[in-house]
Structure formats: structure tokens, C-alpha cells
Amino acid sequence: MHPAPSVILFTTLSGLGFGLLAFLGLGSPGVTGWVAFVFYAIAYALAVGGLLASTFHLGRPERAFKAFSQWRTSWLSREGICAVTALLVMGLYAIGAIFLETHWPVLGVIGAGLSLGTVFTTSMIYTQLKTIPRWHMPLTPVMFLSFALAGGALLAGQERLAVWFLLAAAVVQLAYWWQGDRAFATSGTTMSSATGLGTEGGTVRAFEPPHTGSNYLLREFVHVVGRRHAQKLRAIALILGFAVPVLFLVLPVESSLVKHLMAAFAVVSHMAGIAVSRWLFFAQAEHVVGLYYGKR
Template identity: 60%
Template sequence: MHPAPSVIIFTTFSGLGLGLLFWLGISPDPHGGWVGFTFFFIAFALACGGLAASTFHLGHPERALKAFTQWRSSWLSREAWSAAGALAVMGLYAFFWVLLGIHIAPLGWLGALLCLATVGTTSMIYTQLKTVPRWNHWSTPALFFALSLGGGALLAGYINTAVFLIALSGAVQAYWFWQGDQRFSDSGTDLGTATGLGSRGKVRAFEPPHTGTNYLLNEFVYVVGRKHGDKLRLISLALSTVLPLLLLLTNPGHLLAVIAVISHVTGVVVSRWLFFAQAEHVVGLYYGKR
């Protein structure tokens, strides 16, 4: 699928921000004063900035509020409600703690749960799509959770926790890459099942459906060369997992910790680009692209 910059920004930075808010919400001894303000500011900036970016790939961004009306059937609507709840509760928690010095732990726990719910609903927007077999698997929400919590722990300065979770997210990411390559063929979907003519024998297209490009080809039949895809996968794993782990395990100071954060975020951006660019939509069968 076409990797729109808005959804890459959305899924990368909202996940990091919500992951940081999760750790701030469950911390038994959170930072107060200006230090606490700085942590909450970074978390809200990432979460709100990422969520705001998600509206830019809508055809009519002014209608985004209508997403709240479809919570019974739409994971996008559920994401909107859980995100609004998470930001409201964590905002209230931060107000009492940072500005008034009142630590209401249950409020932080509730906000942390809502942050996890938001990450989960975001992942389900993609996981539910049977038309994209690479996404339609339990490893997709596992990847979203691992990256959010690992990146959040890194931003929160929880080094030991970050080492474990970043290593875990790297393993999940590698599995997602490897297993995802087999998912389209394992789904059993081909031109025969798509047309309902498979029982008559092998089905092939007589000629291309269109003589030129169209919306479906532009948005759903984006193709990345295997050689380039493999290189980008190695780059994403090296930046998001290997380099941050090496830096964190050397007992880093502030400078190396900042480099680890930058490396991790850059690697996640690359992996998110691949998440969309290598998502083979079944509509590509009609154009001979699958």
C-alpha cells in the first residue's frame, strides 16, 4: 500500500507518546516539578502530534469528529474514544501531580490502561483487514504494543526495562517481517478465489483491467523491490534495536541516551514505512501484481 507520510507519523509518534504516558502513569515515584513537566510535555507532544497527523490522510479532515459516532462497529472510532479518554485522564493526573503536588495513583493507573487501549485499537484498525493478509495476524498488535512500551520506557529513562522491551520488540519485528512474507500465499487467496472461478481450473487475466493508472493502483498496489526491502529491514532493525541496545548496555550518559532515542525512533520510522509499503492488498490480483 502507498506509505502516506501522515500515517507513518501517526503510528510512530502517537505510539511513543502513549508508551511514555503509560510509564508515567504507573510510576510509583514520578518526577515532579519542572522535570515532571518536561516528561509530560514530551509525552503529550508526541501523542497529540501523532494523533493530529492521522487526520491529514482523510479526504475531509473537517469530518474527523464523525469518527466518534461509529464506536459499535469501527476500530477507528474506538481508537478515537480511547485516545480522548487517555489524554483527558492523563492530563488531569499531570495537572494534580505537577502543578498541585497531589499524586493520585489510581488516576495514573486508569490513564495508563487507556493508553494501552489506544495502542491496541490503533493496531486493530490494520489487524482486522483480511484484504491485507500481512496485517491480518496476531503479531501486528504484538508489534504495536512492543514498540510503544519499549520506546516509552526508553524515553522515560527506565534503562533496564527499555533494554528488555527493545530487545523483545526487535524479535517481534524480525518475526513479523519473516512470517509476513508467507502470509499472502498462506491465506489461499488468488485470482481463482477472487473471481469464484477457481473450481474450473487455473484462472488468469486475459488482459490488464486498465490501460493506465488509477486510484487503486496508486494506493493499494505499491510495490517495493525485494532487494531494497531487505536492505531497509536490516536498517530498521539495526537502528531501532541493535544500536540502542549497544548504547544502553554501556551504561550511557545523557548524550549516548539521546543518541539511542534518536536511533530507535529513526528505525521505527523505517519499519513503519515498510509496514505500509509491503502490505499486499488482494486487489492487486486483478492487476497481476500479486
């Protein structure tokens, strides 16, 4: 698929924001007062900023509110409801931490669950699509949640947890790529099934392109990434997203200032790596409609 900057920003920023909110809801860190205000400001800026970025990919952004009414059948609607509820619950929890310097554990746990639930519902928007085999597998929500937990722990300053979550997320990312590269071939979808002609009359081949020029389907769903180019981007995503942050976190440092600077660099590096990973997530999504055009 052709990667839109809005969905890359959305999946990158919102995952980090809701991941941080989940840790704050669990009391890690158990900050109060102005320190808590800074943490919650960062979390809400990322979460809300990511959600707002997603609306730019809509044909009619002013109608986004209508998505909330389809919660029975639409993961997009469930995501919207879960996100708003999580932000409201964590907003109440933040008020207690910032202005009353107290924590309400039950409310925090509920908010943390809703925050991770939002990330899960986001992942299911893509996982449900049978027409994109690379997304239609259990590792997709696992990857989204592992990234949110790793980024959330990193932003929350939970260095020991962040190292383990980053390593786990890197393993999940590698497993996702390994299985994703085989997903289209093992899905059983072919030119015969794409055209509905079946296999009884022999092998189906494209006689000529369906169109003399480009169209919406080709522009949005038939984006091909060269194998060599993809491998380089995967290496960049792994190095920036996981290896560099882990290195910054485990290096022994005496100075408190240097330690905080390295933690900040780890966050920036992680965000850059996740953005590259998200670009690949969309760019390498082989939609089965490409078979109809002889592009797979």
C-alpha cells in the same frame, strides 16, 4: 500499499507518546513539578502530534469528529474515543504531579491502561483487514504494543527496562516479518477467488489489464517493494531501532553528561528505526486487489 507520510508519522509518534504516558501513569518515573512538566510536554507533543498527522490522510479532515459516533463497529472510532479519554485522564494525573506535586495511583493506572488501549485500538484498525494478509494476524497488535513499551521505557529514562523491552520488540519484529512474508501465500486468496470465477473451469489468468491506465486502486494498494531493497531497509530498521539504542544504554560511562547524551542519541536512533519499520509495514502490505490486476 503506497506509504503515506502522514500515517507513518502517526503510527511512529503516537506509539511513542502513549507509551511514555503509560509509564508516567505507572509512576516510572515518579516526577513532579517542572521535571514532570517536561516529561508530560514531550508525551503530549508526540501523542497529539501523531493523532493530528493522521487527519492529513483523510479525504475530508474537517469531518474527522464524525468518526467518534461509530464505536460499535469501527476500530477507528474506538481508537479516537480511547485516545481522547486517555489524554483527559492523564491530563488530570499530570495536573496533580506538576502543580500539586502528588500522584493519584488509581488515576495513573487507569490512564496507563487507556494509553496502551489506544495503541491496541490503533493496531486493530490494520489487524481487522482480511484483504491484507500481512496485517491480518495476531502479531500485528503485539508488534504495536511492544514498540510502544520499548519507546515509552526509553523516553521515560527506565534504562534497564528499556533494554529488555527493546530486545523483546526486536524479536517480535523479526517474527512479524517472518510470518508476514508467508501470510499472502497461506491466506488461500488467488486470482480465482479475487475475480469470483472459482476453479471449476480451470486456472484463472488475466487476459489483459482491466484498465489502459493507472487508477486509485493501483496508486494506493499495489505498491511493490523489491526484495533486495526491503532486506536493506529491514537491516536499517533493526540496527537503528533496536541494536544502536541497546548499545548506547549498556555501554559503561562514567560522565553523567555523556550518559545523558547517549540516552538522547538512543531515543533519536530508535525513532528513526521505527519510522523505517513503519514505512515497510505499509509498503509491503499486499492488498488482495492486486490479484485482479495480475500484480501478485
